[in-house]
Every structure is written in C-alpha cells, then in structure tokens.
Amino acid sequence: MEQQEYAVGAARVAVGRPDGRTGGAGRGTADAVLAVREAGSPRGSSPDSSPGSSTDLSPGASPDALPASGPDSDPADADALPEPAPEGGADGPQTAGEALSPDPGLLRLAHWFAAATPGTADDLCTASFGLYPARHLGAPAEPADPGISWWHGPTAHGATVPRAREVRTDSGLRRARRDEAALPVVRSGAKPGRPGRHRKPERLRALPGATSGSQDRSGAELPDAERRIAARLLLAHPLVTASGPHADGFPLIRRHRDWLTERFDTLLGYRLVVGPWHARLCKAGLGPGAARRLEHPTTGAPFTPAGYAQLALALALLVDAPQQLPYGRLLDAMRAAAPELAAAPADLAMALAALASWQVLGELPSDPADSAFVLTVDRELARAVPAGPPALADDAADLIRRAAEAEPATAVRRLLAETPAVLAADLPEDRRSWLDEHRLSGPAALAEFLGLETELRAEGVALLDPAAELTDLALPGTGTLAQAALLLVERLVEEVRPLPGETAEGDVPIADALIDGVLGDITDEYGLPTHYLADRTALRRDALDLLHRLGLITPTPRTTWLLRPPAARYAPAPDLHPTPGTGRHSRPATPPPAAARAEQRA
Structure with a gap:
C-alpha cells in the first residue's frame, strides 16, 4: 500500500531516519508516517541521503541499514554500537524557544480516542500502536487425534502440576537458563541494562551430528536458539531498546536482524526495524473486538479513552520536541493544541507513565505540580511508537478495519501467533478454508519459528507455550x-x-x-x-x-x-461421566434408558 500522509500538504517521512531509525506497519498495512512541518528540507533526510534509499518504505522494503553491522557480524558488535545522533542534526528538532506544534495525524488520533467507547478505544490502540504482547495458553495436554473435540479430548490441568513461577521483577522476561545446553546471556556493552527473563521454552536437545549452524555445548553460539529467543522477545515486547529491561536480548536481535526481518515479513506481514539503539516490531491490528488493552505499567489499571487521548496528544508534541523539555511547557502545549481534550490528572499521569515505560520520556516528576521539572525526550522512540497511521481512515472504526486487513494466510497466522486459540467457527469463509487446507503446515511453521507446541482439535488450533513466557497472561498462574x-x-x-x-x-x-x-x-x-x-x-x-x-x-x-x-x-480429570451434584444448579442425573424405565414401571 502506498505510503500516505497524515494530513494534506504535510511532508511524508518514515517514522525515523535513514540510519535505521525508522518505523512503519507490516506488509499489507499502511506504512506509519508522521506529518512534519516543512523546515527548509524534508525531515528524515540528511545532506548525503538520496531519495529512494532513505525514505523508500514500500511493503517488503528493508530500511534498517545499520552502520558497522551486517548479517554475519559478531555481536560482540554491541560494544561497538554507533554513537547517538547529536541534538539538532538532520532531524532539525524544535529549539527551546520555539512553540511546540503537534503532529496533525496524532492529534486527529487523540480526538478519535476521546470520542470512543472503552472497547473501541482498546481496538484503536491496538490498531494504531501495535505494542501489544502475544498471548498463549500453556500446559500442553497429552497427544490426541486432531479430529477429537476439545470437549472430549485429554485435559492439561489434570495431568500437569502448576509450575511455580519465579518472582517477576521490573526486568520482565527471565534470562535464558544457564544449564549445560542453554544459550549464555549476552549483555549489551552499549548502555547499562537490567537482565530480562526470556528463555527458550523447551530444553535444547543434545547436539551430536549437529548442522553447521550450531556448535557443541561448550560453544558460545547456537544460531537457531538465538534466533528463536530473539523472535520470542520481539513478539512479547515489540519495542526493545539497548538500555531497557530487555537489553540482554538486543544484541541477538541486531545479530540476526536480516533473518528476523525476512521471517516476520514472510510469516506475519510484520515490519521489523532495527536501529542502533532500539528494535521495533510493527504489529498489525487484530480487528474489532479483539483488542489488547493498554494498562498502567505500575498499577495495571486499564487505560480509559481519556487516557488514550492524552497519550496520543503527548506523542503528537513529543515527535518534534527538544531533548530537554520543561514539564510545564509540555502541559501548556497539550492544553493549547487541544483544549477540548482536557482530562483528569489520573489520565494524564497514566499516559506519561506509559511513555516513560517505553523510554520515550526519562524520569517523571515526583510532584505533578512541579512544572519546572525538565523531561528528557527521545524523539527517535516517540516516532517509533505509531505503527498504523490514520491517513486514509475516515474514522476510528475504519482505521481499526484497515489495520487488520491481510490476505487469508497472513491473517490466520497472525491470530495463531498472537492469540490463545483460533477456532474455525470464528473465521470468515476465506480464512477458514485456508486453515482447513493448511491445518498441519501452517501452525507448524509458526511453532518452529517461535518455539511453541501445536495442539490440533476438531474446533481449531492452539499454539501453546509450556514456559508461560510468550504471554502476558498465564493459566495456571500464581496469585x-x-x-x-x-x-x-x-x-x-x-x-x-x-x-x-x-x-x-x-x-x-x-x-x-x-x-x-x-x-x-x-x-x-x-x-x-x-x-x-x-x-x-x-x-x-x-x-x-x-x-x-x-x-x-x-x-x-x-x-x-x-x-x-x-x-x-x-478440566481437572478426563471424567466425562461425573457424579451428579446436589446443588441447585448441578447437572441432573442422566435419565435411565427407555428399557430400564419400562422395567421399573412393570
């Protein structure tokens, strides 16, 4: 689909720059762009950049060229990451004396959020930002005939003792296990980052006669395992930075970025953008009613439509803001840009907390009344947040629909990769036909790519994650x-x-x-x-x-x-003939067969 503008007359530019700091939606969806005021030269270009090479983000393009990094480079290359671009470079950020001007596309999005119902606002967030994590069931059941119903098949809970999970910390995914066959953790030497908890769900098998792509247990490189860990990390956390909570996985993403870019595009139609300091997997929408709501990163409180509106409004100003921005100046600019979107302090605090968790903003003021507090703004990450622009959409519902558009194969694979189970009855006819035709090969390709297990039943397919890590919700779970x-x-x-x-x-x-x-x-x-x-x-x-x-x-x-x-x-046990309960709402006893009733009457 052609790259479009947020507003008529705005200069078109990818979400970022030709050094790899780019963004956009996946294959089959609209490329994410920001409407930028003309300031002498188009934003996103540099003196030595040429048209076509720096801003060509047509579907399938690979815009993430990184300095001093190739597909086969040794990621000890993390120690040689390029220096951040200086403030006031080709991007031409607004200076401290200039008034902040909002991006028109994100400002339009903020109004859509404010007018939406809670469920529609969640759908709109999924469609426009695509920052939701994957969600999978765990605890696989015993193997069974793929034609058997889930209702009558083997159970997982009765045969599996719920596994105690490690206490979660702010670092997120658990680090890779360091047993004799596991991949060692590789730390980024670029910026200090806390360890994650991401790991491969299954044990690595013994490697006798291994292919050229792996080494023995004493070796440091196991490319297949590295790729799977990196892919799982990106699917669970679509925005990974070199200094964030998942910094340990960032060198793996950089090392295998070309392979990951190709696989995500081929299987899911997602664009992967890897820059010197961040990696962004631009996910597509999931359609109406299938949203992943955004939650406060600390309290877990779900976002309200007003909170989403404040988030989009703040982003509209931060994509061009100076690196050092007084807190009071941001609040004044938000009120001036959209006075009708004034929200409660709790909604504003929720929006700023989300931006801080994505590292778009640095430390937030402890006192919301401290207008003199100076915020640190990362415009690069601010531009990486939008994944689906409202350029061609008539309204919020149209954007939600457009963001989920895809050919049947891609659409079904996205559901398999992102949702707990895919039931054939829920799919349109063309997608149901594809799933029936590729019932074995379709899920198997994703299971291999992501380290999941396939569960086929008469009603549909589920890709399971026994490690309960490639999911934001776990059942069984603690708590x-x-x-x-x-x-x-x-x-x-x-x-x-x-x-x-x-x-x-x-x-x-x-x-x-x-x-x-x-x-x-x-x-x-x-x-x-x-x-x-x-x-x-x-x-x-x-x-x-x-x-x-x-x-x-x-x-x-x-x-x-x-x-x-x-x-x-x-179900706790595969007992399909339970003893009738005695409660008011229990299943009644099965009536005796007709012959037995006749004998009783005689």
Missing part, C-alpha cells in the same frame, strides 16, 4: 485471581460441557446463577483475600475478565456468558 479463575473454569467445564453422545457444536451457555454458585463455593472453600471476601462482585468481575481475555469464555449481547471449547482442556 489469588489466577487460581480462582482456574478453579472457576474447571468447575464450569464439569457442569456444562457436552457428554459423549451429546452434540458438541461450539460454545455452551453458562447460567449466571451457576457462576455465582461456583464462585461462592470457591470463596467458602479457599482462603481468599479480604477484599474478595467482602466484595464477591469484584471477584466475579475479575475472574470472568481474565477468562475472557484468555479466550476461554465469551460474552453474549444479553450480558450472559458462553463457555468456549478450549476451556475443556483445564
């Missing part, structure tokens, strides 16, 4: 809410799933009274925190929300819930 949700879903499955001989056609309705009764039993039988004991409504809301986000239940227009087939994999 009261995850444990309560697991107990809830396993008991709901016991009560309502179809039995052998019964028709198993997709989702099964759940009575609200049954949900309340099961949660009451769980509350009585297990020691829950005081706030859940005092507020059963909060427990219900949070547990159902978690199961919904994992794709195990889905709401109906009448505000009731449906249990989805993949939920049956969490």
Whole structure:
C-alpha cells in the first residue's frame, strides 16, 4: 500500500531516519508516517541521503541499514554500537524557544480516542500502536487425534502440576537458563541494562551430528536458539531498546536482524526495524473486538479513552520536541493544541507513565505540580511508537478495519501467533478454508519459528507455550485471581460441557446463577483475600475478565456468558461421566434408558 500522509500538504517521512531509525506497519498495512512541518528540507533526510534509499518504505522494503553491522557480524558488535545522533542534526528538532506544534495525524488520533467507547478505544490502540504482547495458553495436554473435540479430548490441568513461577521483577522476561545446553546471556556493552527473563521454552536437545549452524555445548553460539529467543522477545515486547529491561536480548536481535526481518515479513506481514539503539516490531491490528488493552505499567489499571487521548496528544508534541523539555511547557502545549481534550490528572499521569515505560520520556516528576521539572525526550522512540497511521481512515472504526486487513494466510497466522486459540467457527469463509487446507503446515511453521507446541482439535488450533513466557497472561498462574479463575473454569467445564453422545457444536451457555454458585463455593472453600471476601462482585468481575481475555469464555449481547471449547482442556480429570451434584444448579442425573424405565414401571 502506498505510503500516505497524515494530513494534506504535510511532508511524508518514515517514522525515523535513514540510519535505521525508522518505523512503519507490516506488509499489507499502511506504512506509519508522521506529518512534519516543512523546515527548509524534508525531515528524515540528511545532506548525503538520496531519495529512494532513505525514505523508500514500500511493503517488503528493508530500511534498517545499520552502520558497522551486517548479517554475519559478531555481536560482540554491541560494544561497538554507533554513537547517538547529536541534538539538532538532520532531524532539525524544535529549539527551546520555539512553540511546540503537534503532529496533525496524532492529534486527529487523540480526538478519535476521546470520542470512543472503552472497547473501541482498546481496538484503536491496538490498531494504531501495535505494542501489544502475544498471548498463549500453556500446559500442553497429552497427544490426541486432531479430529477429537476439545470437549472430549485429554485435559492439561489434570495431568500437569502448576509450575511455580519465579518472582517477576521490573526486568520482565527471565534470562535464558544457564544449564549445560542453554544459550549464555549476552549483555549489551552499549548502555547499562537490567537482565530480562526470556528463555527458550523447551530444553535444547543434545547436539551430536549437529548442522553447521550450531556448535557443541561448550560453544558460545547456537544460531537457531538465538534466533528463536530473539523472535520470542520481539513478539512479547515489540519495542526493545539497548538500555531497557530487555537489553540482554538486543544484541541477538541486531545479530540476526536480516533473518528476523525476512521471517516476520514472510510469516506475519510484520515490519521489523532495527536501529542502533532500539528494535521495533510493527504489529498489525487484530480487528474489532479483539483488542489488547493498554494498562498502567505500575498499577495495571486499564487505560480509559481519556487516557488514550492524552497519550496520543503527548506523542503528537513529543515527535518534534527538544531533548530537554520543561514539564510545564509540555502541559501548556497539550492544553493549547487541544483544549477540548482536557482530562483528569489520573489520565494524564497514566499516559506519561506509559511513555516513560517505553523510554520515550526519562524520569517523571515526583510532584505533578512541579512544572519546572525538565523531561528528557527521545524523539527517535516517540516516532517509533505509531505503527498504523490514520491517513486514509475516515474514522476510528475504519482505521481499526484497515489495520487488520491481510490476505487469508497472513491473517490466520497472525491470530495463531498472537492469540490463545483460533477456532474455525470464528473465521470468515476465506480464512477458514485456508486453515482447513493448511491445518498441519501452517501452525507448524509458526511453532518452529517461535518455539511453541501445536495442539490440533476438531474446533481449531492452539499454539501453546509450556514456559508461560510468550504471554502476558498465564493459566495456571500464581496469585489469588489466577487460581480462582482456574478453579472457576474447571468447575464450569464439569457442569456444562457436552457428554459423549451429546452434540458438541461450539460454545455452551453458562447460567449466571451457576457462576455465582461456583464462585461462592470457591470463596467458602479457599482462603481468599479480604477484599474478595467482602466484595464477591469484584471477584466475579475479575475472574470472568481474565477468562475472557484468555479466550476461554465469551460474552453474549444479553450480558450472559458462553463457555468456549478450549476451556475443556483445564478440566481437572478426563471424567466425562461425573457424579451428579446436589446443588441447585448441578447437572441432573442422566435419565435411565427407555428399557430400564419400562422395567421399573412393570
């Protein structure tokens, strides 16, 4: 698709510069561009850059040429990363004395956010930023016939003891395991970074007769494992910096950037941009109703439409802001650019916290009233955040639709890579046909690329992550809410799933009274925190929300819930003839066959 402008008359420029600091959407989606005021020469160009080489970001192009870095360079090259571009170079940032002027495209996006409902705002964030993490189920079940239903297949929860997870720190993914067969952690020598927790989910196999691409256990290089670790890191964290919490994985991304760029483009239609100091995987949207909401990086509170609007408004000003920006000046510029978008302090604080977590902003003021506090702005990262521009979209709904457009093969593979399970019944006819035709080869290619395991069932396909790392939500998981949700879903499955001989056609309705009764039993039988004991409504809301986000239940227009087939994999045991319960909402005893009833009457 042609590169488009955010606003008529604005100069077109990729999100970044010809030194690799570029951005854009993936193949089949609109390239991300920023509308830049003309200032003598087009932004994004340098005196020695030539048209076509620096700004050609047509689909499939590879704009991420990096200085002193090739596909086969030794990434001890992290110690030789180029110096950051000096302030006031070819980018021509605004100086401290100039008034901040907002980017028109991002300003338009801010208004769309402000007018959206909460669900639509989440969809719009997914479509315009594409910074959501992948989400996968774990705990694989025993192998089974691919034609068997999830309702009647082997379970994962009954045969698998929930694994205790390490305490998560601010560093995110666990570092690679350092056993005898694991890849050693490579630290970036460019900037100090804290270790991540990313690792390959399965153990590396013994390497007798290994191919030329690997070495023995004492060697330092295992390219296949490195590539998989880098790919998983990018899919879990689409924006990785050389000084951020996942800095340990950044040298691997730089080392294998050409291979990763080709594979992400071929399999998923995503553009990967690797610069000297950051890597950006530009994901596509997931379509209406399939959003990943943005959350406060510290509290986990979901963003509101007003919070999203403040985020887009701040970005609109930061893409051209000076590196040192007084906090009060930013607030004044936001009010002047869109006085009708004034929001509560909590919404503004949430937006700035997200920008700080992406390293677009440095340290934030401890006192929101401290207008003299000087913010450190990284314009390069600010320009890397947008992934889908509203250039051609008529409104928010049109942008959400456009961002998810893709050919059937690419669209299905994106769902497999990003979502817990793909059910054929949820797909349009063309995508369902592709999945039926490539039921084995399609998921297998992604599973090999990302180190996942394929689970085929009659209703669809799930790519599983036994390490529970390539996901932002885990089940089984630690914490009261995850444990309560697991107990809830396993008991709901016991009560309502179809039995052998019964028709198993997709989702099964759940009575609200049954949900309340099961949660009451769980509350009585297990020691829950005081706030859940005092507020059963909060427990219900949070547990159902978690199961919904994992794709195990889905709401109906009448505000009731449906249990989805993949939920049956969490049944506690493969007992398809449970003893009838005694509660009001328990499954009634199976009536005796007609012959037995006739004998009883005689």
